[in-house]
Amino acid sequence: MERLNGIKFRSRIILGLQTFLKRVGFAILVLGGGAAHAEWQRVHEFEDELTWVVRFQDAERGWAGPALLPPYLYRTTNGGFDWTPIEEFPGNGYVAEIEFWGSKRIAVATLNSVTTSSDSGVTWSAIALPGGGYATEIAYADSNLIFAIGTDDQLLPPTRKQIHRSLDGGQTWTRVFYEIDHEGWSINDVAYSASGTVIVGSAPWEVLRSTNQGINWQSIGDEDPNLFPILEVNALVSPSSGVFIAAGAVDTLPGLLGFPIIARSSDDGQTWNIVWQNPTAYDSMIYDLSFADSLNGWAVGRNGTFLRTTDGGETWTWSVFDSIRFGFVQASYLSTSMGFVFDPGGGGGSLWRWDTTTAVVEDDHDRSEITGTQISVFPNPFNAEATFRIELARPSQVQVKIYDLCGRIVAGMSEQYRSEGIHSLKLGLVPLATGMYIYRVTADKYPVGQGKILHLK
DSSP states (O other), X not given: OEEETTEEEOGGGHHHHHHXXXXXXXXXXXXXXXXXXXXXXXXXXOOOTTOOEEXXXXXXXXXXXXXXXXXXXXXXXXXXXXXXXXXXOOOOSOOOEEEEETTTEEEEEETTEEEEESSTTSSOEEEEOTTSOEEEEEEESSSSOEEEEEESOSSSSOOEXXXXXXXXXXXXXXXXXXXXXXXXXXXEEEEEOTTSOEEEEEETTEEEEESSTTSSOEEOSTTOTTTTTEEEEEEEEEEETTEEEEEEEEOOSTTSOOEXXXXXXXXXXXXXXXXXXXXXXXXXXXXXXXXXXXXXEEEEEBTTEEEEXXXXXXXXXXXEBTTOXXXXXXXXXXXXXXXXXXXXXXXXXXXXXXXXXXXXXXXXXXXXXXTTOEEEXXXXXXXXXXXXXXXXXXXXXXXEEEEOTTSOEEEEEEEEEEOSEEEEEEEEOTTSOSEEEEEEEEETTEEEEEEEEEEOO
């Protein structure tokens, strides 16, 4: 068997099916060289053209900041398939970053403020940063200690760097670093190690380091020959105590954004070694780093750049996804078997999900993640109407949604209560154009099955 976008197809029809899917617009995530990349599925296409931030707490819960106008924040509770606006979110503009601590604490960087929640987003508190300006990145050190970095410039290009710190979970903030630099210099990311060291990366050629929770800062940019070539430190992460990974781009040719590079420190950011770079991959700078644990991590960037490490960032394996519009600006690597990446190109951007654990479709049957629940669809291919045969392991509120291959909802059935046992649900789909679609079934809002259906008029 071969797998495309989380759906299995028989090997003897794979080539013809790939051709058909491309004709009807199906997004196959493809590696450089033409090989389909296993386990990836585009689960949602955002409509807002300004979507830039998408972060996940776990396999089902995620948050997105897709707009300059209210509502500024959206939430998903079903793995990125559906998104709901948070009308009560008090943030005052452009969402630059979203971070989490544990299962309930959320911090959102917006214009002039950091907005926090300690109850999984039920209630929010927006606190303005002293000195004005806006936060571009935030990082939790623990449930109370949070760092916010950015600039006090309201317009680009920025010229002033600043770092704020909160000791009470975001309720009050103090500016602990302020510096006026050359026009166009920026402060890009912040990471906190379990050892107590804070590292802030900026552009160009600078890393700021603090060993006393942000009270004092030391610049270790130009002095370190292994950091000096890096034009922009776009991403920072600390996968384990005392270890930091910095990634970005090297500026080499006028008019190009530079080639991707990754540096690593194993002594709390005092010294750095370049562990990976590709001088031939121009305009492929790295935008984000995410680790599932101390060993397994992803690095993602422009033009489909994707790297993976399994040894704590000492070595990296490079891939390129050909079917990406702009590049990956963010990654949420949640476990060694699942994660998300976000490409903002084209319209509002595409959310891709990598999952090796969820049950997948073979022919027209799907056995869900919930033991004892089975789903089948007939006829398949269908004309005008399809019947969903659902065997429930327990009484549930059942809902069916039909998506096109860009992740848009095109049909469905509202929630209906069904008792334990076998049920046949008929869904009229006459308005749909000929083509392939994805169905998704939930029971009590929990995803219990998904698969492919083919409509032929």
